[in-house]
Amino acid sequence: MAQSLDKSGNPAPAPATARSNAPALDSPAVQAARVDLAACFRMAARLGMHEGICNHFSAMVPDYDDLFLVNPYGRAFAEVTASSLLVCDFHGAVVAGDGVPEATAFYIHARLHKMLPRARAAFHTHMPYATALTMTEGEPLIFAGQSALKFYGRTVVDNDYNGLALDEREGDRIASAAGDADIVFMKHHGVMVLANGIAEAWDDLYYLERACQVQVLAMSTGRPIVPVDPAVAAATHRQMRDEDTTSARLHLDSIKRQLDAQEPDYRR
Numbered sequence: 001m002a003q004s005l006d007k008s009g010n011p012a013p014a015p016a017t018a019r020s021n022a023p024a025l026d027s028p029a030v031q032a033a034r035v036d037l038a039a040c041f042r043m044a045a046r047l048g049m050h051e052g053i054c055n056h057f058s059a060m061v062p063d064y065d066d067l068f069l070v071n072p073y074g075r076a077f078a079e080v081t082a083s084s085l086l087v088c089d090f091h092g093a094v095v096a097g098d099g100v101p102e103a104t105a106f107y108i109h110a111r112l113h114k115m116l117p118r119a120r121a122a123f124h125t126h127m128p129y130a131t132a133l134t135m136t137e138g139e140p141l142i143f144a145g146q147s148a149l150k151f152y153g154r155t156v157v158d159n160d161y162n163g164l165a166l167d168e169r170e171g172d173r174i175a176s177a178a179g180d181a182d183i184v185f186m187k188h189h190g191v192m193v194l195a196n197g198i199a200e201a202w203d204d205l206y207y208l209e210r211a212c213q214v215q216v217l218a219m220s221t222g223r224p225i226v227p228v229d230p231a232v233a234a235a236t237h238r239q240m241r242d243e244d245t246t247s248a249r250l251h252l253d254s255i256k257r258q259l260d261a262q263e264p265d266y267r268r
Contacts (some may be wrong), residue, residue, distance in 0.1 A: 025087060025096050029062040034082035036198045036252060037069055038266045040123070043202075043255045045077035049127040049209060052076065055190075056105035059121040059198050060113055066090055068113050070106075072099035081268045090114045104165045111171030112194070116178060119194040121201035126190040129212035133185070140185040144218070144227045147211040150204070150244075152237035156181035161188040183208060202255070203248035 024030070037059050044050050044057075053076050061067040069085045071077075086097035090110045094100055101109075105124075112122050125131075133140035134157075143152050158177040165171055174192070178184045182204065184192040191208065195201035218225050228236070259266050 023063040025061065025067075027062070031082070033059055033062050033069060033198060034085050035256070035267050037085060038080050038082040039252065039256045039259055040198060040202045040205075041071060041077040041080035042259055042263060042266045044125065044127075044205070047206075047209075049125050049205070050077040051126045054102070055125045056102060056109060057121070057123045057201075058105070058109040058113065059201075061087055065117065066114075067095060068109060070101045070109055072097065073102040073105070074099065081266055083268055107165045107168060107171040108174055108192075109171075111168055112175045112178070112192075115172065115175040116194065118196065119178075121193075121195045121198050123193040123195075123201045123205050124190060125205065127205075127209045127212075129216050130185070130191045130209055131189070132216060133212050134187050134189060134191070141211065142215055142225050142227055143230075143233045144225045145211055145214045146236070147207050147214065149228060149233050149236040150207050150240045151183055151211065152233045154181060154237075155183040155185060157185045157187060159187045161186070197248075199248040199252040200244065203244065203251050206251070 037057060040057055041050075053074055055077070056071055058068045058070040061069060067087050067089055070088055071080050072084060072086050075084060084097070084099075086099060086101055087095045088101060088106065088110065089095055090113070092106055092110070100106075108124065109122050112119055130140070140157065141148055141151060141155055143149055156177065156179060158174060160173065160177070162170060162173070165174065174184070174186070178192065178194060182194050184194070186192060191205075193201050193205045193208065195204060215225070227233075
């Protein structure tokens with residue numbers, strides 16, 4: 001039975017859209033995406049990048065432009081499995097899976113994916129170091145460490161914190177604030193990573209938190225932070241971007257090997 005969210009974020013019945021000529025939702029490509037996304041949840045939990053049963057990762061279903069995978073409300077990242085992920089449409093209907101997404105997950109991610117087709121994956125966390133920097137004055141990320149240069153020219157700050165995203169207007173506002181950026185520092189809130197695929201989103205999420213962690217450590221010394229020369233920063237960024245897709249895929253593959261050895265049930 002398909003389910004949808006009402007305006008309070010509660011489940012309500014809703015019919016799934018008929019898709020007589022649509023690709024199968026149990027195709028090898030969809031299953032591979034489920035496994036990749038589940039691996040990201042599990043490793044994020046291991047690295048302390050989660051927060052209770054909050055935070056959400058989503059990815060567009062392969063071969064679809066109007067369906068996305070997202071974690072069900074009530075499961076911590078460490079509990080997510082490939083089969084537990086929901087398939088939702090942009091109207092709030094759960095097309096496949098048991099449960100419903102958290103209301104804020106739906107209203108943010110559905111609107112991001114709809115308004116920004118380039119964002120095939122959208123990872124939102126309150127990971128501690130990046131979130132800490134959203135609480136400070138000025139630009140959150142200083143381009144002073146090499147890992148930070150991966151994000152040179154790719155970030156934006158959403159300064160208009162409005163509380164929980166419980167309607168489409170807030171999701172639309174966040175999507176508009178993102179613009180062409182891949183990394184959105186959400187003031188007083190957390191971060192959103194947007195990417196063309198799951199592997200790229202994971203790679204950015206991981207290195208973003210590492211860059212923010214190193215910056216917080218540098219700030220704790222009380223000594224001034226010295227940014228990299230902008231020309232060098234831009235050139236280094238281009239070098240990194242040339243390798244990003246291959247590197248991101250290898251990064252995710254390494255995570256799956258670790259999980260296969262230690263907690264293989266993520267594939268279930």
